[in-house]
Amino acid sequence: MKEKKEPIRYWKIWVVLFSLFILSVPWYLPAGTYEPLIFGIPYWAYIIMGVSLLISITLTYVLNHFWEMTEEEEEEEKWKI
Numbered sequence: 001m002k003e004k005k006e007p008i009r010y011w012k013i014w015v016v017l018f019s020l021f022i023l024s025v026p027w028y029l030p031a032g033t034y035e036p037l038i039f040g041i042p043y044w045a046y047i048i049m050g051v052s053l054l055i056s057i058t059l060t061y062v063l064n065h066f067w068e069m070t071e072e073e074e075e076e077e078k079w080k081i
Contacts (some may be wrong), residue, residue, distance in 0.1 A: 006068070013062055020058065024051040 026044040036043055 006066075010066065013058075013066070016058060017055070020051055020055045024048055024055065 026047055029044055029047075033042075033044070038046060
């Protein structure tokens with residue numbers, strides 16, 4: 001039987017996700033900064049939205065390329081017959 005590899009076993013995925021989560025909280029910016037405002041929204045809000053988008057893209061990539069779904073689909077087909 002072929003050994004099933006799950007995304008949890010890839011340490012690089014965890015490093016990338018941990019880094020993105022650290023960047024998603026703007027603690028590294030100076031305290032009390034809200035200038036410049038871009039369309040009335042502080043610049044750090046755009047940083048948070050950008051990192052959130054990167055997290056979503058990363059998780060989508062991991063699910064599409066590392067998650068083994070074939071066995072579950074085969075099991076469902078067996079029970080339909």
